[in-house]
Amino acid sequence: MPEALHDVSGHPLATGDVSRLLLKYAIPSTISMLVAALYNIVDQVFIGHGVGILGNAATNVAFPLVTLANAVSLLFAIGGASNFNLELGRGHEKRSARIAANAMTCAAIFGALITAVTLLFLQPIMKAFGATGEVMPYAMTYTGITVLAVPFLTMSLVASHLIRADGSPRYSMFCSLSGALLNIVLDPVFIFKLDMGIAGAAWATVISMFVGWCFAAFYFTRFRSVRLEKKYFIPDLGQIKRIAILGAGAGFNQIAMMCVQITMNNVMNRYGAFSVYGANVPLAASGIITKVNMIFMAVVIGIAQGGQPIIGFNYGAGNYAKVRRTFKFTLSSATFVSVMVFALFQIFPREIINLFGETNEQYYSFVERYFRIFLFMTFINGIQPVTANFFSSIGKATRGLFISLTRQILFLLPLVLLFAEKWGIDGVMYAGPAADSAAALLAAFFIVREIREIKSLEGGLS
Numbered sequence: 001m002p003e004a005l006h007d008v009s010g011h012p013l014a015t016g017d018v019s020r021l022l023l024k025y026a027i028p029s030t031i032s033m034l035v036a037a038l039y040n041i042v043d044q045v046f047i048g049h050g051v052g053i054l055g056n057a058a059t060n061v062a063f064p065l066v067t068l069a070n071a072v073s074l075l076f077a078i079g080g081a082s083n084f085n086l087e088l089g090r091g092h093e094k095r096s097a098r099i100a101a102n103a104m105t106c107a108a109i110f111g112a113l114i115t116a117v118t119l120l121f122l123q124p125i126m127k128a129f130g131a132t133g134e135v136m137p138y139a140m141t142y143t144g145i146t147v148l149a150v151p152f153l154t155m156s157l158v159a160s161h162l163i164r165a166d167g168s169p170r171y172s173m174f175c176s177l178s179g180a181l182l183n184i185v186l187d188p189v190f191i192f193k194l195d196m197g198i199a200g201a202a203w204a205t206v207i208s209m210f211v212g213w214c215f216a217a218f219y220f221t222r223f224r225s226v227r228l229e230k231k232y233f234i235p236d237l238g239q240i241k242r243i244a245i246l247g248a249g250a251g252f253n254q255i256a257m258m259c260v261q262i263t264m265n266n267v268m269n270r271y272g273a274f275s276v277y278g279a280n281v282p283l284a285a286s287g288i289i290t291k292v293n294m295i296f297m298a299v300v301i302g303i304a305q306g307g308q309p310i311i312g313f314n315y316g317a318g319n320y321a322k323v324r325r326t327f328k329f330t331l332s333s334a335t336f337v338s339v340m341v342f343a344l345f346q347i348f349p350r351e352i353i354n355l356f357g358e359t360n361e362q363y364y365s366f367v368e369r370y371f372r373i374f375l376f377m378t379f380i381n382g383i384q385p386v387t388a389n390f391f392s393s394i395g396k397a398t399r400g401l402f403i404s405l406t407r408q409i410l411f412l413l414p415l416v417l418l419f420a421e422k423w424g425i426d427g428v429m430y431a432g433p434a435a436d437s438a439a440a441l442l443a444a445f446f447i448v449r450e451i452r453e454i455k456s457l458e459g460g461l462s
Contacts, residue, residue, distance in 0.1 A: 012167075013089075013313040018325050022333065026306025028164055028173035034298045035176040035212075038183075041291045043142075043201040046187040048356040051138070053284050053363075055198050056356060058138035060287025061131045061265060064258045065118060065143060069150045071254030072110045073157035076103040078305070079247020080158060081165040082393055085309045089316030093226050095239075100162050101232035102239040104220070107158040109235075111151030118147045130265025130283065138198050145202030152209040159216035165309050166224050175219070179212025249392050249400035253385075256408030261290065263413060264428070271424045282425060285367040288356050293375060296341045300382045303334045304389035311393040320458040324451060327390050334382030342379040346372055373429040377436035387443040391450070403446060407439035 013021065047055035080103025087096040118125060122144055123136075131139045156175065163172040183204055190200025220228060244251075264286055272282035307330035314322040345352075349371035350364060384407055391400030412435035419427030419434075 013085075013310055018310070018322065018329050021310050022303075022306050022326065022329055024306075025164060025169050025309055026303045026330075026333070028160075028169035028176070029305040029308075030299050030302025031173045031176050034295065034302070035180040038180050038295075041295065042180075042184055042187055043146075043205060044288070044291060045356055046191050047198055047201050050191045051198050053281070054135055054138050055142075056287060057135045057284040058131070058142050058198060060283060060290070061126055061129045061135060061139040062143040062146065063287060063290070064129050064261045064265075065114070065125075065147060065150070066153075067254050067258040067261060069111065069114060069153050070157070071251045071258065072114065073107060073154045074254055075247040075251025076106045076110075076154075076243055077158040077161035077247065078250040078308070078389070078392055079103065079243035079245065081161040081305075082246040082308060082312050082395070083242055084162065084165045085312035085393075086316040086395060088225060089313040097223075097226040097228055098232045098236060098239050099243060100166075100223070100226065101228050102236050103158050103162060103243055104155065105233050105235055106240060106243070107154040108151060111154030114154075115147050115150045118150075119144070129262055130269050132269060132283070135283070142198050142202050145199060146205050149206040149209040152206075152213040156209065156213045156216050159213070159220065161305070163216065163219050166226075168219070168224060171219055175212055175216040178215055179208040179210075182211055183208035245397040246392050246395065246400075248397055249388050249402075249404040252401055253388070253404035253408065256405050256413070260408050260413055260416070263416060264290070267416060267420050267428060268425075271420055271428070281363055281366060285363065285370060286428075288353065288367065289370055289374060292345075292352055293378075296337075296378065297381070297385070299337055299341075300334045301385050301389070303330060303337065303382075304386040306330070307386075308389060308393045311390060312395075315394045320454050323394070324454050324458070327386075327447075327451070330390075331382065331386045334386050335379075338382040339379045342375075345375045345378055370429055374432035377433040377440075380440040381436055383440040383447075384443040387447045390447065396450075399446060399450075403443050406442050407435050411435035411438045 044056055044059045047059060080099055083099045084096050084103075087093075087099065122140060126136060126139045126143060129139075156179070160172045160176055163169075163175065186204035186207060187201055190196045190204050191198075194200060196203070265283060268282035268286050307326050310326045311323050314320075314326070349368045352371070353364065353367050384403060388400045388404035391397070391403065412431060415431035415435055416428055419431045421427070423430070
């Protein structure tokens with residue numbers, strides 16, 4: 001049972017109002033998560049208008065690599081930030097510094113590794129990710145350039161979480177926004193004004209991510225709560241193991257998403273070819289829906305991660321009453337957003353689709369139906385990520401990992417394959433709400449048990 005190792009009664013995370021603290025940390029966290037999704041989405045919006053359906057399909061083919069980069073980022077970001085706050089709550093400042101530095105080192109190494117492997121095997125990777133013959137040239141161009149930005153993406157996301165954990169959520173938000181806003185400006189300039197097409201969108205992404213990383217790197221020269229010495233950045237297997245254990249849930253959840261994306265691309269190609277829509281329409285449409293849903297999930301995960309420093313610090317300090325209050329408020333906030341977004345998806349699917357370029361009525365018919373069916377259980381989709389993040393925040397990594405993988409691996413992936421074989425393209429649509437329902441119920445079962453345990457710990461201290 002964790003105990004407070006020093007007096008934390010004056011620390012803002014221990015004394016601050018839960019709603020204000022969550023707002024303070026959740027807004028920058030949400031923006032950080034949105035930025036990771038928005039780079040590709042903004043590209044797709046401008047590519048849809050400037051290049052067309054094949055360009056949209058190409059960004060969808062490239063998207064699993066973005067998800068892989070996010071997996072690496074969240075592995076070290078969540079693991080690093082959770083351990084950082086837990087150790088601060090216990091009064092171990094040097095250990096906190098080593099954790100933060102090693103998380104950044106790992107982000108740089110693995111980001112560079114993803115870039116190198118992708119460039120070496122670009123064409124077979126694009127084929128494996130579902131590129132058709134018509135889409136392949138666009139996918140090769142777009143991915144071959146944007147993959148250069150992966151190290152900046154991984155380092156920026158890890159830095160953003162650590163900066164927020166260090167008590168500077170506004171600066172973390174500034175770092176994330178600076179690159180995203182620059183990308184919005186550069187995309188139309190490069191695509192339309194300079195007539196660079198899909199390559200222009202890719203270069204806009206690389207430049208923007210580099211700029212965002214520069215701002216984040218500057219902060220590491222003046223960390224607030226601990227001193228980051230150069231020797232701390234030398235890889236330490238012990239610290240890396242601790243980081244990986246607590247970050248595994250978030251990281252593997254993204255890996256699971258990547259596997260689902262690749263499977264979905266290939267399923268859409270296979271079963272779309274036997275439908276009236278052909279292969280390219282379902283491929284492009286599923287990509288748009290995935291990315292629109294990612295905006296929603298970025299908000300929900302951002303709220304969940306906003307609670308992480310509050311939950312982690314107070315659990316490490318033995319302040320269980322505040323841990324419980326923070327979880328309840330975090331879950332309520334995520335559920336409110338989920339209900340609002342559910343209504344948006346059901347009422348305005350065509351208006352959302354039009355953001356990615358106008359096309360024919362057959363395309364609209366398919367995407368609107370896909371939107372309403374696949375995302376039908378959106379209103380309960382806050383339960384699983386909030387619960388998984390909670391377990392990681394209190395150091396129960398195995399449970400957090402299991403819950404984070406339930407929707408993608410345990411339920412969605414097998415259901416997509418099973419339902420598609422039985423009902424074709426329609427089966428893919430119905431696999432979504434079935435997986436969402438099962439994952440939410442399982443997460444609810446685990447969190448009810450955990451809250452009871454925390455209540456007993458709380459009572460034992462009284």
